Amino acid sequence: MPTTSSPSSLANPETVAAIRLTEFSHGGGCGCKIAPAVLSRLLASSNMPLLPPDLLVGTETSDDAAVYKLNDQQAVIATTDFFTPIVDDPYDFGRIAATNALSDVYAMGGTPLFALALVGMPLGKIPEEAIRLILAGGQDVCKAAGIPVAGGHSIDTLEPIYGLVGIGLVHPDKVKRNNAAQAGDVLILSKPLGVGMLSAALKKGTLSAQGYADMVRWTTKLNTPGIALAELPEVHAMTDVTGFGLAGHLLEICRGSSLSAQVTFDAVPVIPLAAEIAQSGIATGASKRNWDGYGSSMLLPPGCELWKQNMLSDPQTSGGLLIACAPHVADQVLGILRAEDFSEAAVIGRLATGAAQVQII
Template identity: 65%
Template sequence: MTETTTPRLTSLSHGGGCGCKIAPDVLASLMRNALPASLFPDLLVGTQSSDDAAVYRLNDDQALIATTDFFMPIVDDPHDFGRIAATNALSDIYAMGGRPIMALALVGMPINVLPHDTIAAVLAGGASICQQAGIPIAGGHSIDSVEPIYGLAVMGLAHPDQIKRNDQAQAGDILILSKPLGVGILSAALKKNQLDDAGYQAMIGSTTRLNTPGTRLAQLPAVHALTDVTGFGLLGHTLEMCRGSGLSAELDYAALPWLAPARDLARTGIQTGASGRNWRACQSEITLDAGLPAEAQALLTDPQTSGGLLIACAPEAANEVLTLLRADGFGQASRIGRLGAGAPHIRVS
């Protein structure tokens, strides 16, 4: 009798997590001919900006937030894969300042390659995160796919006046990041069997932590802009905020929070292919000071799966924002820079 072996989830995909994203410059080109949002006056946020979710005004007191996010495996444990993908999808609702109310599952699986128990564990992982968020998975769609894919379409609600876009930052705002960076590098190390258990647990702990503070941050008038840091890396998503708001940014490299093994792994040359694509898409608007370590470019463009919130707030609100984040378990939340007047550009020193 021939013994069959279940393949590693990450071996079935050409990329993983938010590193699967199409490069931002290519995506912008593809979206160039999208239907103008001006045709729909109640569409408060659409494709005209590089924001996290669409927002449609239902009435004077309610706006519907809608988003879709799915990807290939970043880890081999199916339950963890489901948890990470669901947390990542829900993040877009929180990043707009909303409260999720319902999700639909998006499932593509190689049905004759993976055991059905493995696929069921992916779905159970996603359901466990939705239960934690207090929402149902009320349906969805599934296909037989060559590569394993899982994610959610999520709907949420917010007051129209409390939507936090990524293009409303102001000169002088402080930039705060809620989660540590380095997820892409850790996932690349995992695929190469070079990530120890402590590193894996650090990655899982970060990627399955819901960005729930976004809902409360939206109620603070001094919080001017919100986004989450995902597939385009810290530089890519900060630059989206700068472009949308018409501002420049200064980032303090020494203040950036990291998942424990990320910098050491980066020094050995471990990185994702998406890091290079991210750098090519933004390099003309980035200045890296000469004193930064050699691995800084790879770390700053590292794609984050289920990353943290990037918050632009008035200086006098920075301590309140940090207190709120840390009280909710985001112990590595940090001030990482400042926004200023000038053409969209980021300087990292």
């Protein structure tokens, strides 16, 4: 079992170690999101009768958060994200879920203000010590982001669930949407892919201690460069890569911006161990559900290996920023990312005019 990073002062280590949080959930992290095809059908008949002019971002483009203009200098960002455990360690679960939730604020170019905790726990099945560790993990991430957990809501549930409501601020003219990309933009990915692969190996009990460390490293790394990227007008669009995988979230950019994309697979950063796991034939069920939902809009090269397809649709929990920017600021964007220790950030492709689809080369 991978080593825990829980603060020992908060709970009896033996009591906590006896609990495997992932055994309580049918799917973990962003892999438990509703499949894109199903979600599309569920939302197809929904409508919003009230569309105030100050609602800058709503549900119309599957963006990361809602944005409401307060005045000429300020707009409030509101988002929520929660899920079932992706790891067994309670403290790490809390940290991962909180980092993932705050990512949507950064992806819109915003600065977090405060958070509200969303807690659902099967009381009587999970010890209170473990629940306290989950909450502590979330609070520590919020502390690192410079914000308080100002309240929340809790219920007794069949599966453990934890996440946050994230509230942030952004200048109305600096909001980074997912539908404003331009033809000729280059695509930059800030974090390597493969979290879903690592979580699948963890569920099977085959993930090494190093693999677990890699998983926690990336899933607890706040996407703080989004704040600085908001200051660049040449960064035209931005989103974070989460449950629908790189392919799915890039396709949202393409559809919202009425563009096509070309991605060089070998340029895409991938966690090395995750690539080995994928090549061994392991994949998450969510990866297949994702591909079933949008695979018809993906153009793969002849003879493309299945593991590469699975990696493109691999659900990323607390994944990286996917950035569309003018080519002449690509080096500046990479410099911002690497200055905040996103060392694997890379240019992975380009956008062009054409039907909303993604070509892999």
